[in-house]
Amino acid sequence: MATTVTNPYLTxxxxxxxxxxxxxxxxxxxxxxxxxxxLLVRNGPNPITDPSPxxxxxxxxxxxxxxxELSRGKARYRNRWVRxxxxxxxLGEAPIPGQPDDVFPGGSSPANTHVVPFGDxxxxxxxxxxxxxxxxxxxxxxxxxxxxxxxxxxxAHPKHDPRTGELLFFGYDVVGPTYLRYHxxxxxxxxxxxxxxxxxxxxxxxxxxxxxxRVVWLDLPVVYDLSTLGSRPFPAQWDPTHQARVGVMPxxxxxxxxxxxxIEPCYVFHTLNAYDDAQGNVVVDVVRYDDMFASDSYxxxxxxxxxxxxxxxxxxxxxLESERLDDASQxxxxxxxxxxxxxxxxGYTSEVATDxxxxxxxxxxxxxxxxxxxxxxxVGTGRHAAEPVFAPAAPDAGEDHGWVLSVVHxxxxxxxxxxxxxxxxxxxxxxxxxxxxxxxxxxxxxxWVPGASLG
Numbered sequence: 001m002a003t004t005v006t007n008p009y010l011t012x013x014x015x016x017x018x019x020x021x022x023x024x025x026x027x028x029x030x031x032x033x034x035x036x037x038x039l040l041v042r043n044g045p046n047p048i049t050d051p052s053p054x055x056x057x058x059x060x061x062x063x064x065x066x067x068x069e070l071s072r073g074k075a076r077y078r079n080r081w082v083r084x085x086x087x088x089x090x091l092g093e094a095p096i097p098g099q100p101d102d103v104f105p106g107g108s109s110p111a112n113t114h115v116v117p118f119g120d121x122x123x124x125x126x127x128x129x130x131x132x133x134x135x136x137x138x139x140x141x142x143x144x145x146x147x148x149x150x151x152x153x154x155x156a157h158p159k160h161d162p163r164t165g166e167l168l169f170f171g172y173d174v175v176g177p178t179y180l181r182y183h184x185x186x187x188x189x190x191x192x193x194x195x196x197x198x199x200x201x202x203x204x205x206x207x208x209x210x211x212x213x214r215v216v217w218l219d220l221p222v223v224y225d226l227s228t229l230g231s232r233p234f235p236a237q238w239d240p241t242h243q244a245r246v247g248v249m250p251x252x253x254x255x256x257x258x259x260x261x262x263i264e265p266c267y268v269f270h271t272l273n274a275y276d277d278a279q280g281n282v283v284v285d286v287v288r289y290d291d292m293f294a295s296d297s298y299x300x301x302x303x304x305x306x307x308x309x310x311x312x313x314x315x316x317x318x319x320l321e322s323e324r325l326d327d328a329s330q331x332x333x334x335x336x337x338x339x340x341x342x343x344x345x346x347g348y349t350s351e352v353a354t355d356x357x358x359x360x361x362x363x364x365x366x367x368x369x370x371x372x373x374x375x376x377x378x379v380g381t382g383r384h385a386a387e388p389v390f391a392p393a394a395p396d397a398g399e400d401h402g403w404v405l406s407v408v409h410x411x412x413x414x415x416x417x418x419x420x421x422x423x424x425x426x427x428x429x430x431x432x433x434x435x436x437x438x439x440x441x442x443x444x445x446x447x448w449v450p451g452a453s454l455g
Contacts, residue, residue: 007053016046030432039452044443048090057233058299063112082111083140099142100348113156114445125156195254209274217247238294250317267292272333305329332387348388382411391448415439426439
C-alpha cells in the first residue's frame with residue numbers, strides 16, 4: 001500500500017489560492033491615516049498546478065504578488081502570479097518575449113521570495129535567479145540583468161543604502177566555485193562593481209548585512225548537495241561538519257579583504273540590521289536558529305525555536321561576542337529602512353507559536369534595543385500575523401513615527417486582513433483594519449512603496 005504524505009505547506013493558509021483578483025472599495029474598520037498613501041506589496045509561493053505532496057518544498061512554489069493600495073482613506077487589492085516561463089507554461093500563456101537568458105541551472109525562476117522597489121523598478125526576487133521586473137500594477141515586465149552586466153543570481157535580500165542611493169547585493173552559485181559574488185548598483189541603476197568571494201562549499205547564503213563602511217557575510221552550515229536532487233524536495237541540508245563563520249569586508253573591498261571569524265554552529269535566514277559602533281566594531285542583530293533543514297523535509301523547520309541575538313564583531317581582533325536580545329521564537333525582522341546600515345533603535349518581528357516550527361505567527365513584537373524593552377501587539381485568537389513592514393509617517397519623521405503593516409489571516413473568516421498599527425502605541429488596537437475578500441497564503445516578504453498606485 002502506498003504511503004500517503006501530508007505536506008503541511010500545502011494545507012491551511014499555506015495552501016495556494018487559485019484566482020487572480022482586483023477588488024476595490026474594501027471594507028475598513030477604523031480609519032486609514034491620511035498620510036498613509038502607497039502600496040503594500042507581498043510575495044510568496046503559490047503553486048499554479050497541484051504539486052505532489054511528497055515532492056513539494058515551500059521554497060519552490062510559483063511566486064504570487066499581493067498588492068494592497070492604501071490611499072485617501074480607501075483600500076484596493078490585486079494579486080498576480082509573476083509571469084516567469086514556468087508560470088506562463090502552467091497558465092497556458094505565451095512567455096514574455098525579449099528577456100535575457102536566466103542564470104538558474106535547473107529551470108524556470110519561481111520569483112517567489114521578495115519584492116523590492118529600486119528607483120522606478122519593482123523587482124520580484126528569488127535567490128538563485130536573475131530578478132524579474134514587475135510594474136506597480138503587479139503585471140510582469142520580464143527578467144532584468146542590469147543591461148547585460150549581471151550574469152549571476154541576485155539575492156532576495158538586497159540592501160538599499162538610503163544615504164548613498166546604492167543597491168548592494170550578492171548572489172550565490174551552487175555550481176561554483178567561488179560560490180559567492182558581491183555586486184553594487186549605483187543610484188542610476190548601473191551595475192558598477194562585481195567581486196567574487198570565496199566560500200569552501202556551496203552554502204545557502206540567504207541574507208547578509210551592510211553598515212556605512214562594511215559588509216557582513218554569513219557562511220553557515222546549510223550546504224547544497226545536488227546529488228540529492230530527485231530524492232529530497234530541497235537539495236540543501238544541515239551539515240554540522242561545515243565550519244560556521246561570519247565575514248566582515250570593507251564595502252569597497254574584495255575577496256582578499258574579508259576577515260573570517262569562526263563561530264558555533266547556527267543558521268540565520270534574516271538579519272535585522274547592522275552598523276559601525278564608536279569602537280570600530282560591527283554590530284549586527286540576527287534571528288538565530290540552532291540548526292536548519294535537520295528535521296523538516298518540506299520547509300524551514302528547526303530542532304528548536306529562534307532567538308533574536310546581537311553579534312558585536314571585532315574584525316581587527318578576530319572576535320565575535322553574542323548577546324541574547326529575546327528568547328521568544330520569532331522571524332521576519334524588519335526596521336525602518338531609512339536606517340539601513342546605520343544605528344537603529346527599534347525593530348519589529350513576527351512571533352512564532354511553536355518552537356521549531358515556521359509558523360503559525362501569533363503576534364507582532366516591537367524591540368527597543370536601547371532600553372531592552374519588548375512590546376507585543378496581539379492580533380487575536382485564531383488570527384496569524386505575517387511579516388511586519390514599517391511605513392514612516394513622513395520622509396523626515398522620527399524612527400518609530402509611522403505605522404507597522406501586516407497581513408493577518410483570520411481563521412474564522414477564511415480570509416485575510418491588513419492591520420495598520422501605530423508604531424508609537426504598539427500595544428493598542430490597530431488604527432485601521434482592511435478586510436480583504438480573499439485569503440493571502442502565508443508567504444515570505446514584502447515592501448511598502450510610498451505613493452505607488454495599482455493603476
